[in-house]
Amino acid sequence: MSSATARQKEPGKDHKILNGRAVGQSIREKVADKVAALKDANWHPRLVSIAIGAAEPAKLYIRNQRRVADKLGINFDDRHYGEETTREEMLAAIAALNADPSVTGILIQRPVPKHLSIKELQAAVHPLKDVEGMHPASIGNIVYNDLILGPCTAVAAVEMLKATGLALPGLEVVVVGHSEIVGKPIAFLLMSEGATVTVCHHMTRNLTVHLRRADAVFVAVGKPQLITGQMIKPGAALIDIGINQIQAEDGSSKVVGDADYETCHDVAGWITPVPGGVGPVTVSILMRNVAKAAELQKRHYEKQYGEATFVADA
Amino acid sequence: MSSATARQKEPGKDHKILNGRAVGQSIREKVADKVAALKDANWHPRLVSIAIGAAEPAKLYIRNQRRVADKLGINFDDRHYGEETTREEMLAAIAALNADPSVTGILIQRPVPKHLSIKELQAAVHPLKDVEGMHPASIGNIVYNDLILGPCTAVAAVEMLKATGLALPGLEVVVVGHSEIVGKPIAFLLMSEGATVTVCHHMTRNLTVHLRRADAVFVAVGKPQLITGQMIKPGAALIDIGINQIQAEDGSSKVVGDADYETCHDVAGWITPVPGGVGPVTVSILMRNVAKAAELQKRHYEKQYGEATFVADA
Known part of the structure; x- marks a missing residue:
């Protein structure tokens, strides 16, 4: 069997597939301790x-x-x-x-x-309570290499790339989609890690030229099957952030990403399935931000009023 | 005569040279009105x-x-x-x-x-008083395509590219240097204008490969003569933000940019001299920010307290 569904069901059998549930789980374990x-x-x-x-x-x-x-x-x-x-x-x-x-x-x-x-x-x-990482100051802090509370989906996507084990310094990365809450923050996060980043979008003249040279591709545009296997470099890591509802051949509706999973799977070195890729990591990052925000507020109060003079839980 | 100095002295004779004093002047005229x-x-x-x-x-x-x-x-x-x-x-x-x-x-x-x-x-x-555009919230607002008060040098560099008349949507731009106050903000500003932007830096594996395909190059790294004519695409626009003090052959000290002016001038379609390029525009952008900040505060006060109930000038 070669269908994507079959592959996703047996992640142990395909080292290429980046399993979002496993990555999310290991993040949540640390959050639970915090x-x-x-x-x-x-x-x-x-x-x-x-x-x-x-x-x-x-x-x-x-x-x-x-x-x-x-x-x-x-x-x-x-x-x-x-x-x-x-x-x-x-x-x-x-x-x-x-x-x-x-x-x-x-x-x-x-x-x-x-x-x-x-x-x-x-x-x-x-x-300090912006657990989505969406406040302009939160975004500005990323630009300043100061990842305090990062936008959840962008941080989750970068965690998926890290799960490949690839060294980020010098990595050639192409981000497709320049939205304020996903594409651009992914770009700054990766720049901070030393990657060479190109951001492409609907005005880019020749997307394939950029994709073919990329060691890693992030795609977040909301267009099903925009990226096909022919467009990427063999061995590249493909992180798919798209979530699109489409009609399957049998008339039922299913959820797919922005990449054509079948053809990309054969060419890529690593690929995130949709669903089961970046999605499950995002909620884990949200909860990590919740714990981090609480820590920041604890520190802020202790600095202002001294330790243990304030009890948050009524 | 073919020396850079001779060229800079006769800007009218060389359409390639982007004259920062002229660009700065036209910005200041509008600021004076404001x-x-x-x-x-x-x-x-x-x-x-x-x-x-x-x-x-x-x-x-x-x-x-x-x-x-x-x-x-x-x-x-x-x-x-x-x-x-x-x-x-x-x-x-x-x-x-x-x-x-x-x-x-x-x-x-x-x-x-x-x-x-x-x-x-x-x-x-x-x-609202951050006329340098350096507050994390100011930087975050750029990412949100909301250019309120932008970092002066980055905005000045982008103004120089605009002075070429090149259409920014779809333009292939390479920014060399990923500093928080110059390189990265230039990248977001250009993304907002529809350019396809790659940010390179000291960890980039093959800088020349990127430079050779770029329609426009920005360089801000503080390394004299890092970019030579051989590295850029014929006809490209080269915006040089570097300011380096070096020793001339006769022992005197002079100021040069990050590009080798002599060789780049021959290949580029447009080039900014150093000094006399981005520098004079930067102070004009600072003053534009000062006027803009005053306007924003005026609006803010009027919204809070009603028009003309407050006089700023004591």
Whole structure:
């Protein structure tokens, strides 16, 4: 059997396939230790999730986040606001969470209703509670090689490349897609690690020329099967961040990435499946950020008020 | 005569040479209009320059900044702090300037004494007064395609490329040097304009391979004559941000860029001289930021307190 599904089911049989569940698991083990240590010091990490409006698409994500948070001992506080909530009400709600010392992380689920700006809401979250790594200051800190709280998907994608064991200094990397929350942050993260990075996008004149010389390719554009095996260098690492719902031949719907898995699998040295690749790592990075944010706040309070004078858990 | 000096002296005779003085001049004309409009509205832009310690290297820059500010009608307030000033004293001084509504821009001269961190001081400046564009939030905003206050040298270098008239969407650009204040910001600025950008640095395996395919090259590494004519593509635009003091053959000292001007001039389609290229544009961008910052603060105050209830100029 040569179908992608068969391969994904037997990861042990194909060294090429980067298993996101395994990478995520090993990250979560370290997070669990951190959370336990924080609790011992009376700092219980507490993540507040904000969903606004119907937010049907977010439901699956929220359920998954709650499940992972529960396992790690992180309090997960799931809040829903009505479709009609105004900008001023949301900013006030975020300001209240910023000021509440028992809240150590704030997560705004996408999408938000059209009358609100996700960017504005995310910039309203205090940088020390910005567990999504989306505040302009969080992004700026990456540029400054100061990875405090990085954007979850970008950090997860880079973790997948690290799982190959390839040495990053001098590695020729091509990132396809220059979105603010995935493509560009991946580029800075890799520059900080010493890779030579090219960012391609829909205006790039000859994508294949760039892809053929790349030791590693990241793709995050939301176009199913954009990258085919013929376009990449034999032995390259292919990290696929796309999540696209398409109709299979039998009429059922299935989820695929931005790369054509069949042809790329044969040419690549390493490849991430979709699903089961970057996705499961992303939620682990989110929880790592939650633990890190709680640590940062603990340190901040201790510096301001001295140790053990403040108890986060009411 | 074929010497670089001769060419620079007769810019009209060589269309290849990007004249920084002319580009800077046209930027300053627009800034002068902005400053005049701000003054009419009783908002006098006021830039406070902070030099700490002996800061001999900064003296020339400060004198030049004052001269340009004076011409534009910007108040230039030149402050000097002793070598022994503590971190706490500096942070308090910056906090006081942040709180003072008559101060619309704060500029921290480099270098600072070793016991201080330039990064920490710059991050202490309020983002609305960060005329150097160095605050993490300012950098993050560029990544978000939101050029509010950009880092002066990077913005100046991009202005020089724009002066060629080349269309940026799809342009193949190679940036040599991945510093936080020049190389990386140039990369994001160009990505926002639709260019395909590769960032190279000392860990890049084969710099020439990248350079030979580039429509435009930016170099900012501080290595005299790193880039030679053989390494670039005929007709490419070469923007040289390096400023290096070297000894000429006759023993005198002279300032050169990171490119070998003689050989690159013959191959390039456009080239920036050093001195007289990016340098004179940088101070113009600084002053543009000063005017922009004053405008932003004006808008911010009007939003908070209503129009014309606040007069910046005491």
